[in-house]
Amino acid sequence: MSQLTADCLNEIFEYLANEKFTLHSCVLVNRLWCEVSVRILWRDVWNYSTLNFSTLVACLPIESKGILCENGIKITTPTSKLPIFNYASFCKVLSIGEVYNKLELLLANQEFVISRNLRMINLNITAQVIINLFIDQITTLKKLEISRYSQFLTWQKLDTSFIFFSKAKDCLKNLSELRCTSDLSPEFLFRLSQISNNISQLHINVENYISNGLTDLISAQKNLKYSNIAIYNNMKVDIISSLLNELPNTLTKLNLYGRDNNVSLLFISKLINLQELQLVLRYSEWFKNFEILQNIIFPQLQILKFVNACPKYELLIKFLENNGKNLKEIYFCEYSGYSDNSLNLAIANFCPKLRKLSIGFKNDELETLEIIFNSCQHLESIKIWCGRLYLNDKEALESVMKYSRNIHEILLDYRDEVHSRILPEELENIFASNMSQRSFSLVVISNINITKSLDKDDENMKIIEEHIKLGIIKRFKITSYDDVDFDPYL
Template identity: 25%
Template sequence: MVQLYADVLLMIMLELQDDISSLHSCVLVNKSWSRIAVFFLWKYISRINEITYSRDRDSRVKLYKVIANFLPIESENLLINNNIILPSYKLPRKPTFEYMNYFTQITPYWIRDMVQLFIKEDSTHKKNLLETQIYNLIFVNCKNINHFHLNTDIEFYKFPSVGSFFLNLQSLLINFDNNNMVTSKTLFELATICQNIKTLEVFYCNEDSKGLALFIEMQHNLRSLFLNFIDNKNKYPLLSNVVKEKAATLKTLMTTPLIDPGSFLSLINLQHLELINHDGDEPYNCYKNVDWKQWEDCLDKASFPNLRIFEATLIPSSIECLIIEKSDKSIIEIDICCSREFQDYRAKNLNLIIIISKYCPNLRSLNLDIDPGNLCEINRIFSNCTVLEKLSFNINVSTLSDDGDNLLEIISNKSPLSLREFSGDDWNFSKDGLEAFFNCWKCKKRNPIKFTHRYMDLWHDDQKNVVSKYMKEGVIKL
């Protein structure tokens, strides 16, 4: 029974792991609850992003005092000798928990926040010194890190304990933002001690970095790679070549079309591909200097027999169609956001619908931009994609489409019995259209459907009442 009790507690904490207020309450129940809740509480803290650290200053100061309590005496003396006096932080006795071991991720956000809160004066030297000691503390005391976010100019690779810290690290995010704090020298050094990364994310890359290319090359079992570029004038041959070299192990690739399409000729083991044709900071600003003819020529020779998930944002339809055709009918999930700026959008959108219906018989999830003029053509998808479970059709315009009732009628009459979820954020649905859809669903005794709409809170009461009615009857599930 004791083991069962612990298992039940663990299940409770798993449900509450993103609810920090409830986790705080669990800590106060008793020792058994506290022991498990504290672990999840610190795990939550280690995942906090940049935005969250702008809130609740007092709580953050208390947190940082606990962290500072673990600074070794050498660090304390070094800080004192440099006139860095931290807030009173010494606990009356040894902490009940080894809190630093509960960190599972390290991000630079809380480290910089801690430095800013503890050092009020405008002294770069003092702030760098404290930041250095915090990183040293992390490398010595944090034994369970599975993800590290690198965005610092601290020469951490010189620390004695850094080798063991990075030896078994499997997930790394390299962020070149913030005035290129991560240099090629840092990556050259890191490549000698960190070679077991399975998941690598690179953000704001603005040069064909030799250090980054070498670091990627040195990874023994790289399975997932995300490359985000901000300089669309470069061609990045070094990084393109290293992608080719890692083709044997790569299962997931998320990148922009700035990479050489020749890299894709070797990616036969790829299971998840995402192509993003825009600057992350400007989501509708497509890259202008991409040679799409070269892409078509390369993809025509490529093969993706293991591809399961395909995502594309603002990529020409011809490129999307080629990738789907080369997938050996293995794709189970598609998420495509089209650009209406491409010429002959409606005709190309129709061709994409035809290609999906023809080459994706095992499709389970589809999120697709669709021209309202092609609405009647989605029957093709329903006829051939007979195991479809999740569906979302978008129209990629600023105003909602009034063809929503027609869409609902097609879905209720033609969609496969496997469909469990539908999202129609870009469509207007009338009260009568909703009533007809859900009543048809009910009469056919189909499985409950998860029905979502981004603007449902703005609907008229009669529309909301229809949804509420069929939710109570079990036709709609949450």
């Protein structure tokens, strides 16, 4: 095993990228294993501990250490000698805010009681020399995040002068992903637009104001594929539009979040290469210009998500008539819980290639669910809302087993309490009606206030465990909207 090449080991160890303990064990095997493991362990600054940053201090050149010393900044390092690896050069994912956050913790453990102002000065000095080290040593940075960091319960803007460091051009020329706020300095954004022209993923939090250089940065991109825009401030529609209108038609994925009624959706009409569209708006009235979008053809659109509200149903139905034939995934009103039978019937009518679906069916719309199963023959995964207003879990499971052909993932989303609990004998009969004995995954989304969900009955859980052992249920999970790692698109 020790004779494996570095490339081969790297390919194997990539599967352990999230297994830090295992990778640390690999470090101890031999030098080759150590080199390959260390590169992965030091690749993402989000995985760094304060110990990692004290090691980086040991890697600083003499000049930088002198700057710290001159300012009375003393940081204990793991070794007084130069470390055996150039750790900073392994970084491919750099968050400037996370650098500040971790250094603040590191300095807090090193310093005696000093004034708040001096702590901020020391932090800024230390951050500058560490960021300079990264920029100087990284040959190709892939992901960069520049956002505020929290200090003393207030949000601080970051120093972005690193863009003018001598090695910044080499470091950032192949940047593929950028996360930033809209109010970065125009000088920084203009310089970045000259260096980085192949960003494929761009995430922007619109806060306070939109810097003049941001549109320049967007227009300079030649290969932008995915953009995530979160608008937090109530700016004028024309100001927001000036930013959104710069998004190129090379986009294949767009996520747009708007906190206020100030976003015109007209810019989407030119993004004809979209494959995935997600809009997070609070009310249907906020979908400005959707009456125009309803008539636009997006020939490659496959995934459609409206997380809170939907556009007015008559407009959305027309949109599905024009664009539903290639849709593979639909998620409507995940958090608001709105549902409409005419919209559900339109999905059955216009979306024959669907593979994943999450919508609500009211308690008198069981027939509509059956129509969808008959019309959408490729459907593989469905999330069904359960509760007083919606179908109960017994009806939902029975319908899936009886009418669906290819469903292999069932998500029961308990929006509120169901009228009655599934009895164990009923659950046994439902599973027995699975004549093809197909295997499927079952996910229960509930919370502590729901007392009659499927997972709250011990006998039902025993039946589920039996079917897991038989291989009928290949995966079973209980989760909640309150879980830290909850994904509404499970």
